[in-house]
Amino acid sequence: MIENLTIEKARVSLDKGEFSALDLARGYLENIKNKDGEINAFLEVFDDVEEQAKRADKMIEKRDIHPLTGIPIAIKDNILIKGRNVSAASKILEGYKASYDADVISKLKQQGAVFIGRANMDEFAMGGSTENSAFGVTKNPHDISRVPGGSSGGSAAAVAAEFCLGALGSDTGGSVRQPAALCGVVGLKSTYGTVSRSGLIAMGSSLDQIGPLTKTVGDAKIIFDAIKGYDKKDSTSLPNDFFSDTKFPKPKTIGVPRNFLEKGVDKDVIENFNETLENLEKNGFEIKDIPLPKLEYALAVYYIIMPAEASTNLARFDGIRYGLSLDGETNDEVYSKTRRVGFGTEVRRRILLGTFVLSSGYVDAYYRKADSVRNSIREDMDAALHNVDAIAMPTSPTPAFKIGEKNEPLSMYTADIFTVSVNLTGNPAISVPSGTVEREGSNLPVGFQIITAHGNEDALFTIGEDIEKG
């Protein structure tokens, strides 16, 4: 029943009564039971999935039907659902139960979506492989010796392994798009401010955005439409009419920053990228080379801004208000001991890095300088998007790498080279599966990334659906 099902197809079948939300939920629970021991996509499968599905069936019976009524969705472990455990895959939040619903969760609850479980991730969303989870790595369903990407690796693997019909992730520097690419699913990071961050455990607040991972572009649009919208509890949330005066024409031209794509990308990944571009050209798009001279600084800017914001955000985990708490003689000792036991190595590394770039004597040379270069990158991107309707880049320079292969921090950071720029600039971007490349006998998915102007998600969906048609 559930093989090759999409949200769109399931909606039709649920509404016609061909199967119930309970049948659907049981189908995915069965898959999880059989395969998740190997994949480890979930930190917890909720024990009330069947009850949630029964409630959705009642809604369908009463014809109180929304696009996601009865649809099983996995939730990344940094998004709060009131009364349920949430840990950001960190020991420091072990045993913590959320005090309130994230805005995206309230919206999904209103639609009657079924939350299937908490998806594994890199601790506090810091990483590109889920290897930094305090609760074990998630395996890539296409080759279990490889990573699923990260930080939303559990969400991506859950969709790819047929454990659910869609998932929520969060994207601070590519954490939705990169795992989507590595697992062969669609991942969307929308315009900064379109989806509320209220109830998302913060990493880099000026960069974080919640986004969907799905099997198709159409499904990503359905979840995005369900979770977007102004929320007074997120001060950076955009008013619903923010882009209503901007007219976006049907996309015709796609720009490619060729000079930026020359170094460090696997040969067959670039070939795959070029083939996808050729197909788009055949389907009537005009492909142009464009200069984006400041783009080469994006990764360095990101690895200053993000740790600065993360070290500030993570100061709240002190053993006083929630989660783990170790005893000490003084408050200072409680903080330091709790944070020593609770935080993993990558989190500690980024806190120290963030503390350094914000420290007196270095804040001008690092944080303030990075902030001004960030503005230049944004001006660059805005200028480019005046001349073309979209920008294309690979999502990741390589397909899924082996578990344990990237053991130096810098080699892991360079995996983010093509994804971080839109988090710095706030533009929307999508990763769409564009075929596979072969590594040691495994066919590994490759993602094609499209970027558009602020507020123009529609063009991402138009071009993305064109790529899906092949």
Next chain:
Amino acid sequence: MKKEDVNIKTLARLARLNVTDEEVAQFENEIPEILSFVDSIKKAGEGSNNKISKHRNIMREDKDPHESGIHTDDLLDAAPKTEGKRIKVKQVIKRES
């Protein structure tokens, strides 16, 4: 960035983070390496401080709060140590003996 410019123990103290000796040794190599990489922004030229059109005023009146106490129990439930309706912490000020 030179290794001797980065004092891991001082940073750890500022960040309220206990670090072991092995970690100090590890981070003393890694953090300057990462800083050398991000140093490339120095070649990016002047940068831009033009933020005028990019920021919206999101101030609001400080009024109409929610009813007092409706979230108190939920938030106290999350705290490791409580006493009555308060979160309990170690003594902050000590009497001189």
